[in-house]
Amino acid sequence: MEGKKFDTKPVTIRIKKIIKESDTVNTYVFEYPLGAKPGQFVMMWIPGVDEKPISVAYDDGKEFWLTVCNVGPATAALFEMKEGDFVGIRGPFGTYYKIDDGDHLALVAGGYGAAPMYFVALEALKKNCKVEFLIGARSKDFVLYTKKILGLHGVNLHISTNDGSMGFTGLVTNLLEDVILDVEKKDEKIDKVFTCGPEMMMKFVGDIAWKNGIDCYVSVEKYMKCGVGVCGQCAVDSTGVLACRQGSVMKYNYVRKLSEFGKYHRDAQGKKIYFGDKK
Amino acid sequence: MVDLGIKFCGVKFANPTVLASGILGVTASSLKNVILNGAGGVTTKSIWLEEHKGHRNPTMFGTENYFINAVGLSDAGIEKAISETFPEYNDEKPAPIIASIVAGKIDDFGLLAEKISECDPDIIEVNISCPNVESEFGKPFACVVTDAAAVTKVVRARTKKPVIIKLSPNVSNIGEIAKACMAAGADGFCAVNTFGPGLAIDINTRMPILTNKVGGISGPGIKPLAVKCVYDVFKATGAPIVGTGGVLTGEDVVEMMMVGARLVGMGTMVYYRGVEGFKKVVVEVEEWCEKNGVKNLEEIIGTVKI
Numbered sequence: 001m002e003g004k005k006f007d008t009k010p011v012t013i014r015i016k017k018i019i020k021e022s023d024t025v026n027t028y029v030f031e032y033p034l035g036a037k038p039g040q041f042v043m044m045w046i047p048g049v050d051e052k053p054i055s056v057a058y059d060d061g062k063e064f065w066l067t068v069c070n071v072g073p074a075t076a077a078l079f080e081m082k083e084g085d086f087v088g089i090r091g092p093f094g095t096y097y098k099i100d101d102g103d104h105l106a107l108v109a110g111g112y113g114a115a116p117m118y119f120v121a122l123e124a125l126k127k128n129c130k131v132e133f134l135i136g137a138r139s140k141d142f143v144l145y146t147k148k149i150l151g152l153h154g155v156n157l158h159i160s161t162n163d164g165s166m167g168f169t170g171l172v173t174n175l176l177e178d179v180i181l182d183v184e185k186k187d188e189k190i191d192k193v194f195t196c197g198p199e200m201m202m203k204f205v206g207d208i209a210w211k212n213g214i215d216c217y218v219s220v221e222k223y224m225k226c227g228v229g230v231c232g233q234c235a236v237d238s239t240g241v242l243a244c245r246q247g248s249v250m251k252y253n254y255v256r257k258l259s260e261f262g263k264y265h266r267d268a269q270g271k272k273i274y275f276g277d278k279k
Numbered sequence: 280m281v282d283l284g285i286k287f288c289g290v291k292f293a294n295p296t297v298l299a300s301g302i303l304g305v306t307a308s309s310l311k312n313v314i315l316n317g318a319g320g321v322t323t324k325s326i327w328l329e330e331h332k333g334h335r336n337p338t339m340f341g342t343e344n345y346f347i348n349a350v351g352l353s354d355a356g357i358e359k360a361i362s363e364t365f366p367e368y369n370d371e372k373p374a375p376i377i378a379s380i381v382a383g384k385i386d387d388f389g390l391l392a393e394k395i396s397e398c399d400p401d402i403i404e405v406n407i408s409c410p411n412v413e414s415e416f417g418k419p420f421a422c423v424v425t426d427a428a429a430v431t432k433v434v435r436a437r438t439k440k441p442v443i444i445k446l447s448p449n450v451s452n453i454g455e456i457a458k459a460c461m462a463a464g465a466d467g468f469c470a471v472n473t474f475g476p477g478l479a480i481d482i483n484t485r486m487p488i489l490t491n492k493v494g495g496i497s498g499p500g501i502k503p504l505a506v507k508c509v510y511d512v513f514k515a516t517g518a519p520i521v522g523t524g525g526v527l528t529g530e531d532v533v534e535m536m537m538v539g540a541r542l543v544g545m546g547t548m549v550y551y552r553g554v555e556g557f558k559k560v561v562v563e564v565e566e567w568c569e570k571n572g573v574k575n576l577e578e579i580i581g582t583v584k585i
Binding site for chain 2: 241
């Protein structure tokens with residue numbers, strides 16, 4: 001009919017290597033031609049336990065990486081697994097960050113959003129882009145991937161931490177404003193802002209880009225079940241747009257009009273949970 | 280010009296396609312988006328009295344031939360339907376809405392029917408046939424004649440809205456169950472729910488893929504089975520039916536209607552053709568009618584030569 005690939009059965013692949021990024025973050029390396037683009041995600045199945053959406057942190061056509069933070073029972077089970085164990089992968093799913101040749105990009109990562117943004121930076125360099133890579137985190141323990149990013153020629157790394165334990169003291173949004181100004185001072189301009197991280201952070205990043213007239217793309221992440229646009233679990237108010245199909249990467253000038261973005265998300269039962277609520 | 284309009288239990292639908300329950304039905308904005316994409320009506324995800332947790336992921340996946348799911352009827356409960364889903368949908372209501380209700384105990388269906396009626400749905404669909412919650416609730420009510428009739432009776436007693444019963448295909452005589460529901464006061468049917476349940480194994484780990492182990496089967500592979508069920512229910516009762524199961528194209532819709540369906544439900548179609556598939560299917564139905572000299576879609580219902 002429309003000629004798309006209909007097989008979304010999980011493929012079970014052995015973990016080739018586990019890289020410890022920090023006390024709570026591991027990178028899982030798989031030898032498999034996934035074919036993901038930067039910003040896309042997979043559904044990662046921990047057999048017998050659960051399946052979660054995870055952004056792809058690297059894909060060279062032969063090997064891909066998933067960087068995972070240990071946040072709950074499913075990831076706790078994953079952290080018990082060893083090299084050689086099987087996990088299931090469905091995907092890659094969703095939209096991706098479209099990179100134009102020669103652009104000057106600001107990549108704004110919140111916490112472990114640095115992992116998928118690293119993949120964006122790699123692709124951007126292949127397209128002769130200049131990259132400002134901003135990472136914001138609570139403290140230095142939550143700043144990831146710095147060594148890998150510093151190893152990239154043509155990428156300027158800027159770091160902010162809330163407690164000042166690394167880099168600029170304060171929020172990554174303040175840092176972004178500074179970076180935009182600094183680039184302007186050199187008679188250059190940021191062509192696009194790509195951001196991945198907590199929703200409230202992305203909202204503020206998007207608003208700064210909007211104010212400065214810069215196109216911005218955000219990664220809209222909601223509770224997901226099918227990953228393929230069927231179950232409706234990740235439908236975003238007020239248009240019912242699906243985070244898994246029309247997202248997760250969406251243009252901020254569309255996202256800013258969504259009544260839900262930056263206000264609430266929904267749990268597995270579809271109940272609203274407002275940001276800032278304890279639950 | 281072809282008239283694609285269908286009257287079902289007194290409710291006027293602009294075209295015969297209806298979103299099946301459980302697909303894209305978590306929020307009002309999602310349901311409205313389905314109408315924007317061409318559906319003649321929508322069915323909500325099944326609504327419980329209280330919040331109900333579904334199964335853990337993986338809850339579904341598809342192949343070229345079938346789709347398997349065991350979401351496990353996750354829902355936030357009737358309060359969300361009352362305070363959010365229905366007020367938001369009914370505000371500038373774009374098309375008829377069918378409220379799907381589900382409960383673990385027969386008596387709970389009565390209270391649910393009463394409460395959901397206050398939300399002013401056009402039709403109430405009584406889901407007694409989900410194959411994915413057997414570990415919690417035992418055999419679906421739709422699989423036992425007396426249970427199916429008993430649920431129908433308590434719902435009928437508590438609402439004036441049209442009541443349709445969602446039937447299970449996993450029975451030896453679906454016509455007999457439909458007849459018993461009609462005698463208990465049903466106005467029509469949605470036929471059918473998913474098949475099975477089935478079991479899919481990952482051969483590397485030797486484990487079931489779905490966390491619930493088993494899941495209901497839908498998609499193109501089940502279409503002839505579903506068509507046979509609709510035929511049996513229509514022959515047994517002559518009642519209005521939302522024919523559902525494996526429908527992907529306009530020709531599939533025509534086929535379902537020829538065996539007796541007045542409306543045609545689509546869910547898994549969205550996996551194969553996207554939500555915009557509704558628009559495409561409606562165009563295909565219209566084209567078929569034009570080619571075959573059908574001016575009013577009502578003409579073809581139940582016209583199979585068998």
